[in-house]
Amino acid sequence: MERLGECLRRYREAAGLSLSGLARKVNYSRGYLSKVETGRAPGNVQLAERCDDALGAGGVLAGLARAQLPDPRPAERAGSRDRAPGVSIGLLRQGGLDQAMSHRRPDEPLTTAGLSVSSAAAVAFMLALDEAHNALRAVARAELSPQARRDPANSALDEARVYAIRERLLVLVAAPLVSAAEAAFLRLIAVRDAVRAGARLDEAAYHQVYHPFAEALWTFRMALRVDLGQPPLTPDALGRQDWSDRERCRDCRKRDWPTT
Known part of the structure; x- marks a missing residue:
């Protein structure tokens, strides 16, 4: 699968935009975009969606970003039907939270289980x-x-x-x-x-x-x-x-x- 950063650079160059120009359009720093393109930062779905809009990529970048998210653990998949509507594992992980909202094992540290x-x-x-x-x-x-x-x-x-x-x-x-x-x-x-x-x-x-x-x-x-x-x-x-x-x-x- 093509890496998000490689695809982002390809679409940016095709659009004739510099890193600084794209940074202004998507409200992320030039330094962070550079890290995403070179693979030093993984990027995230929200950034990919903004770049899709700015570069006319038709959702390709967001699709790559979602595909490259780490797989949920089996416990997370098993409990997916019980989560609050609209709360995704991706949203919590991207926010710096390290576990799913439900089916927390007794030996796991307390995180956002059960929160709105x-x-x-x-x-x-x-x-x-x-x-x-x-x-x-x-x-x-x-x-x-x-x-x-x-x-x-x-x-x-x-x-x-x-x-x-x-x-x-x-x-x-x-x-x-x-x-x-x-x-x-x-x-x-x-x-x-x-x-x-x-x-x-x-x-x-x-x-x-x-x-x-x-x-x-x-x-x-x-x-x-x-x-x-x-x-x-x-x-x-x-x-x-x-x-x-x-x-x-x-x-x-x-x-x-x-x-x-």
């Missing part, structure tokens, strides 16, 4: 935000010039599928949870921008954007608990002063940095 479509989207977005932030930390730790940081910092959000999952969340989830999620997303964008500009992990420029993000992410988690019918937790219940992580931050304790 909207709750599953919110959990996927929470995990994507955390994954993207961890990738941004790696960029901030690396010895890179600001110019060399731009592509990996952008790719941190693309590869965690933050933008794609955010689109689902905006249309599936109730307003209070969307507001908390969007606040965390905007704080993550501030972290990305600071890292792109050269902020390092042990510098004030990073901590001034990281701690507001940490606080917003915890607020989103608590909003998700309420959405799932659980009482919210307080920082004190988890041995914290607040949700910002400042009191646990060694760099902040050693330096007298502004907190805003």
Whole structure:
């Protein structure tokens, strides 16, 4: 079977588009598209569908993307009739979730079994935000010039599928949870921008954007608990002063940095 990246490059070149031109049309970064074309990133169904539309590929790319998804485990196939309508294994896997919604074995870790479509989207977005932030930390730790940081910092959000999952969340989830999620997303964008500009992990420029993000992410988690019918937790219940992580931050304790 032809690889998605090879087919994508063939259709892009036939359309006379550069990687940058296609990136603008499908709202993915040039760096991520390059990785998909060269096989360094697997791509995903949503990207393939957008490229089908932009390149007039008639669904060929989306078909390849779906065909190249990992096969579900036998337990997943056996339980497929019992899943909530509209929730696919592909959607959960692409969102960073690693198991099916039903037929969880007793020895398997708890994931999204039994969640509604909207709750599953919110959990996927929470995990994507955390994954993207961890990738941004790696960029901030690396010895890179600001110019060399731009592509990996952008790719941190693309590869965690933050933008794609955010689109689902905006249309599936109730307003209070969307507001908390969007606040965390905007704080993550501030972290990305600071890292792109050269902020390092042990510098004030990073901590001034990281701690507001940490606080917003915890607020989103608590909003998700309420959405799932659980009482919210307080920082004190988890041995914290607040949700910002400042009191646990060694760099902040050693330096007298502004907190805003």
